[in-house]
Amino acid sequence: MVKRGKDDACLPPEPWRVMAVLSVIGFLLIGGMLTSLSVYMVLMQPHFRWSETEMGAGPVALLLGMSAGNLQVSRAMRTVGVRGLFALGAGLAVCGWIAAGFTEALPSFMAAMALAGLGVGMATIVPGIAVLSQSFHRHRGLAIALFIGACALASATMPMVSGRLIEALGWRATFWFIGGAAGLVCAGLAHALPRTLCETSGGDVAPEPGLTREEVLKKPGYWLLVFVLTVSQMSLNAILFNLIAYLRHGGFDPADAVAIYSITNFMSLPGLVIGGLASDRISARILLPAILALQAAGTLALLGVGGAPLWQGRIAIALFIMLWGSVAGLPAQAGAMLLTEMIGQRAYAAMLGIIFTINGFVGALAPVAMGWAYEASRSYAVPVFCLGALTLLASFAALFCRNAPCVALTELSLETE
Template sequence: MKHGEQKAPLGPEPWGVMAVLSVIGFLLIGGMLTSLSVYMSVMQPHFRWSEAEMGAGPVALLLGMSAGNLVVGPAMRAIGVRGLFAFGAGMAVCGWIAAGFAGALPSFMAAMVLAGLGVGMATIVPGIAVISQSFHQHRGLAIALFIGGCALASATMPMISGRLIEALGWRATFWTIGAAAGLICAGLVHVLPRTLCETCGGDGAEEPGLTREQALRKPGYWLLAIVLTISQLSLNAILFNLIAYLQHSGFDQADAVKIYSITNFMSLPGLVIGGLASDRISARILLPVILALQAAGTLALLGVGGETLWQGRVAIALFVMIWGSVAGLPAQAGSMLLTEMIGQRAYAAMLGIIFTINGFVGALAPVAVGWAYEASRGYALPVFCLGLLTLLASFAALFCRNEQCAPAVAAPAN
């Protein structure tokens, strides 16, 4: 071993940690969060839920996930990285299995809250925090590949869930996916470091950047939170209503699920390109561009219900290529921008607050779109409003400035 390589024995290799986190995210995000729309399309006629009631399940899952995001920082300090992921994955699995026993909307929502809590505590926020601390080079690519694993799950797991529902029924599919995720995650969490110290090679006290109190006083931090919240609201609205929207536009369920999965798959090349770019270009430049493309892709959906066949095909193609390619990038670019703005000292806690805010607001999206659909008798109005809001967020992102002005020893780490 050469001089200066003393950090290697302290914990697992960063790329190995990233791979494990990606598999856990694949199972929990893909098998639960992004597959829920497939379950709901079958459960709605079974329980005779209205459009607004159908959005209650996703809302409960997203609210639980947002609450889980909020406790990531304190929980990681209290029980460590390995303990946090083990507890979160176990909670998600219990909630998903419980959903298979649901007999009415309230019990189903309770199961989704439990699953959401676990998903929030064992996927995106803690995963990005661990990767951000572990990588000093290629950080943007590593975060992009991690989110890309979740995007790959979003492309494949809905189709797998759909096939399982056809073969086993929706209740047995809840149990099967939950049991499989539990067994795999139970084996994987032992590979993770016990604490962040094992990945960063220190105790975190000397990490440069702002303290939590300093970051909370910065207008740029709150502007970034608003921008990412608007983006997440729009993403959730499309994500959880796309299958229903396509079915109302004349597609059968199989074709709608296929388009949904292809759209999610398109985020993989987008994430790789975005990850490579973010290691070379400031996220302050990339984030507004990404949000503008998200807005354009959202507005492309307005052409799906066109009178001519070619118009609908062009609209679907534009949506899949544009929206799909950037769907995973706001979280990646926003996380990178937060690092530029506040540094690493309070990064996990501040990232958790942002994801909690946009999670709670974004959780309203499925029900809000359902209400808007019933009020306007169509999807055109909510889709137009979502596209316009995202465009405004793109403009606002131009003013998210670097707030990191405190030296590393200005105050105790939070």
Template sequence: MLTPPITQAFQCSNEQAARVATVFLITMTLAMPAAGWLLDRIAPCPVMTAGAVLTVIGYFVAARSLDIDVFTVAMGIAGIGVGASTYVPAITLASHWIAPHRQGLAYGILLAGGAIGAIIFPVLITHLTNAFGWRYAMQSIGWCIALTCVPLLLWVARLPNAEEVTHVAAPGMTPLAGYGIGEALRMPRYWLWIVMMLLVTLSSLGVYIALVPYLVASGYSAERAAAIYAAVGAATFIGNFLFGALSERWGARAVLLVGTAASAAGILCLLAVRDRTLGMMAIASFSLIWGSTFNLANQLSPLLLAEAVGQRNFGSLLGIGNLISGLGSAISPEALGYLVDVTHTYTHALVLCTALMAAALVPIALMRGAPREGIA
């Protein structure tokens, strides 16, 4: 939602504006394996709190930037902080507290916090930007993280004591059983997992970054586009709980297959938003279908990874996988911006995102867990 005002403020192209997101994603993914490796070895509190502080610094510097290059560097700093304090560290930490058969729903609850933010913040940030300017909005984000996330992490980011452990190992496994990092990197099932994450992330990021600019270009106001963005967040919140509960009954792989197919279909609904008759129905369908499923890979893929490689180096392998898939998918925003600049339409980009999401069904279908006797 900040792309249009930033483009106007710095007089830059769509490709240059999209490069900000690319740099943010690259630095975020570079921080993930380091954070995962550290969490396999030291207490989580200093790692995650330092990441949150870096994020605050990045947003404050970005708010005072005088050109697009400084702004891009500042957002790169924020990306390092986000990578060190959010997804990989949070999932790794939760895996030590929650029994395996409950982790699908637990990860859904964890990610629901992000969905709540997606409901509230697009409307709030759009309002702040319209009323006070994008610089004020960026500072507000920084203060919000400084006053809420940093204190919370200092309080809750800890591993369980022996008496508090609720993690129940699967039959024949100990809680820290698993393969070495080198062994896992030689396994085809680990690389199938990475390919799946790469394809899903390429598609999801492309749609996520393009949604508000596409809606504005289609004739929607910035406020209405932000409201649709919030509706997507509401659907994501519901999907986190629904698919988490279903994964306990049907298994993570089956639910991920169905959800990924639905997500691809949801993207196609966006192509009809310009139609006067079908526009609102298309928006509602997209918000519900894509919104409830686009984040499903982040929720359920850790379960597939744990089944494949075990718990012993889970944080490191989750971080390495997200690094590889994240670096590959980091080209998505800039490539999408370039495609829009060249074709002067979002149609080709949305069709490409649909194809990438559909292609992810292949590695998901091929993935299998490791034999229990093979995990030492």
């Protein structure tokens, strides 16, 4: 039984159950599809004789579809409700993933990935954070961190599961198996979610405090936050979808490269728990710059991979895993918390959707841009250095994201009541 304090009086009976359901759905869709795609691509590239740039087209289509799905969250949630949104999104994701198993050419594969991405966007991060932000008051940061942590756990485990399934069944059958299993589980879990967003706050339909959409769009701090999170996501995507290829070019065999990839994703779990607990006590405008600085340091550590002597490469891998891996899931969590501090809850879902749409569209270009940069320079050193430098710049810019004065005053008045 979860103890409820006076600040949680308006919560539904079991907000942690809602968080658990959202986490399982995110686990299946993010881990089984988004972060496992690189494992499929390793075998699909030689099968279809795709170049490095063409290999990035699948992830780009998936990420673009996910960005489009993020943009539809606020409107769809008002139209079909929370339960209907997650059911629809999961259904689209499953259809796209199953269709990918019938791929015979790059255009059809990109179309399947775009459909899967659309569904993943509509049923994972943005709507999940929006529902949890409405459901939790005292432990909002921890709840969001645990939700994203479930997705990170999936990123650590599901690529290895997908790899084993591909070895046993082949990549086509694995697309069908993962898609079918995710469809069955998500269809059942969607019924455990609240019908509407109002139900997450115990039926209280009074307007939430905060800025309107029009007011938020006029705030320079909002657009600075968009820039900061977009740069971070672009760097994360470039590394995430090219890490296995990068390690293989650095002399690692495929099995070791997948293992390092999974361990790196697994390291985000303790980071998310610590970050979630800290964000309920420390302002996100302090945490976000620190998180981005660690991300930049971890990215730059990759420059030492594959070099001589051997110990240098091992230290570089260890630093990358500890630094980049431990904060890989935190920019989205800290950014979401900072957005709450800046604008309140009134237009939160819509404005969060816009942020994730913009950084999703820009970040979607990262995998193919990374492949193009490698083919142009025959090395990953230059793009990795540029990504690290840009992330460091974003860390500095995050220092200037400020709360909107009217939101700060509203929250202060609520705390004193």
